Amino acid sequence: MENHAHCDCCLTRRQCLKFAGSAAMTTGLVGKALEPTFGQAKPAAATDYVPVETLRPSPAVRITGAIMQMPRPYWLGWPGTTYDLDRFQKLYRSQAAASAKKLGIALDMLADPIQDEQGYAALVKRVKDQKPDALQIIIQHMNCWGWADRLSRDVGVPLLIFSPIGTSFTGHVIGLSRRPGVLIASTLEWAGVEAGFRMVRAKRLFEESRILWIHGNQRGETVLDHLGTKVRQIPRDTFNKYFATVPVSAEVKDVAADGRRHAKKIVEPTPDDSLNSARAYVTAKHLLREEKANALSMDCLGMVGAKLVPTPPCFAWTRLQDEGITAGCEADLFGATSLMLTSYLLGRPSYMNDPVAETHKNLLIVSHCTSGTRIAGFDMPPAPYVLRNHSESALGVSTQVLWPKGEPVTLVRFTGPGELIVDTGRVVSNVETPPAGGCRTSVELAMDDIEDCRDVMGFHQCVTLGNHKREVESWAQLYGLRVVHSPRYAPQPAEAAA
């Protein structure tokens, strides 16, 4: 994914410029609110433009890097006498530097390779003193694995080990590669090494994020174990009060028109519905900025049920998701952290779903009204979508995103801050509503490694395009999170023995 030059938010230059333009257009061009009933809630704040890219966290990420070799010259033993140490060390230094630059990571690569106990001790001291977010080592001889093993215990930070092919056997990696806090890339594919950098950055994004949890009637703030993410609860009616102050500004008109212009088809939503959805989008941005938050999850169904807003926020959430800002449904806190995971680690939105068993075809239907459209990546073309209303209420605007048939998908779900469910499957078809009931984006999946669709674990699992199982599992291991999978076979009969 290409990052633009002036921010580290994983979004495209095109998107950034577009919104900079929108900001300019909006300034001083405030329209009239459709239903301004709560003028006391900071109308001035509700009319200025909030650049969406400023809402994504931009943490400092520091990685220390070191090359580990044996004293030269090499004689027998892998990688072998013919291995050009200087050439490959130069190449890997260059690649590491390029990846770090691309991902906005400060990489402190040691100038000299570690090749003796003195160098090892100095490295350990350096890491302990400087406490980087991770240590990356590049293995340049099989005899360096003892150091790698000790580093995993000695330094106290995540350890990324790059073992170019020819520097390890399976026996070197089989144990260490499964140790919490360790990631081994035994490969010649630099993408596999860069994935480690992305994992470290994703964790830092979690640590620097604040989720705005909009539900109930209390304010408060807590911090999640393992992830370090702050969770700020604000009363639910904060949103609708703020919404009422948001006028139909130039930005609102632009967002509404943009959503309608790019739709493959518009079924129910009227232009006013789209304007209200765009107001919800602007409201969310303002609240995020005001609360210094980077993601949100709201008791949207409760608000719609109480008829506090003229539209459910579905379309607004879709747009925020496409822009790299997690917007979750139903105040499901760990649904939100699951959405953040695909955004921060995989660089793409996902959508939390209500899982349905299609028992005739043995498929899983994943259904909700807030799928992002840039499902292949924030920097990739969007998937086609149809503008629908929110099916349960027949209000507002939601998207039926048409997922590409035959493509792999990954389902991720935090069951708590320390555990993830991870499953994979493949898109079979998009389900129309009607004849089906339920939510607008409704996708049939054939699940991998799960014999019976009824056994898929979890609720509000987040569906993201592509098979990212190994990457998610590796990230979880690097940070000591537990990963579980749905059972391959149906649960045992009621009594398995006796």
Place this chain on the structure above:
Amino acid sequence: MIRRMALVMGLAALFGWMAMDRMDGMGQAKSVEFGSPASPPSRMDADGSILEDWGKLAFTITGEGLAAAGPVSVEGTKLEGIVPAAVARAKRGPLEITTTAFRSPTYPAGTDVVTLAIKNTSGAPASARLGLPLPDGARVGRRTVMWGGRVILTLPMPIEVDAQKREWGSDDDSTPMPGWSRPDVECDPAFRNIRAGMNGVPIVYKFSVPNGSSHDVVLGLCESHWESSGMRPVVLKVEGCPALTVDPLAKWGRHKPGALLFAAKDENGDGTLVVSALPSPGAPDPNPILNAIWLFPAGTSPNLEQVVLGRMNAVATRMADVGGENDQSLYLPGKAEYNIAIPANGVVELTFFVGAAGGSAPMPGKSAWTLDTLRKAAVEVNRDWKEK
């Protein structure tokens, strides 16, 4: 820095934190509240003890040459200029004791972080015995103190416990939930109560039995939450028998009590019969439940329908109303203690994580919280908070 004393001698003194009538003359003792934004605070009393919703955290110190009591000063402060904290200072003989407490806003309820710094001002090594009186019903594990299904204390290191064991009782971190089950047929009242292994922790009971003896064990279950089968299968392990997986709802139905018979034996001959209910791997609901345990003499082969009805209780050698009124911990109440050696002119620091405001303290091995990250969380939340 810290090692066990071979012998703790003589004068045993209740440490002065609890002496509210003793002032240090430097200022009036007072109580200080500390918390995190928009959450119920905890309080450090004028005697330096900390009041939590589960009881009082009040350290005691005994040791040769230590005064029985003494003045304590308590004051509020802000760590890093931001985090509300309470600090108690006391001097006992050569020891200067500082207790610092602050709230870390851990999700969902918060953790109080209490650090005890014991400074030895003399040029000779000193030793003391630090005690933590435990509330009734508290159970001490290697690194935790459980109470009411919560971790109320996470300990800085394994602790010595003076608690005596009962003849039988629960030896786990499960949660008693009296009245959880709603059996809709006639049955023993024990079927109304359960223990639940929240977050997948096992339910474990231990019974003192003659070494190597055999018993007929009956386990009772009644599922009252789920409406469809397959959600909460439970693995039952009784010493001397193969493990058995049972889905109570599939076998007996919702709100229907049921019982299973096991031919148990103290297989390892240690005089303890272990009975446990464990989560079934991959189960949608990983929280095992258990309602009742009966031990009968070997060969009784009790009629299970009669057991369910409670009509075999008189024949049973033991009957555990799991999670009910007659349930009990394996351990009698007691005091957890550390022997502490403080080097000449040195300092020993011990940090305790305390479950606050209805929550649990971080569980070692399952949590990633450390003193540093707890403090960082407190700093960040207090720094960015604004009242509305």
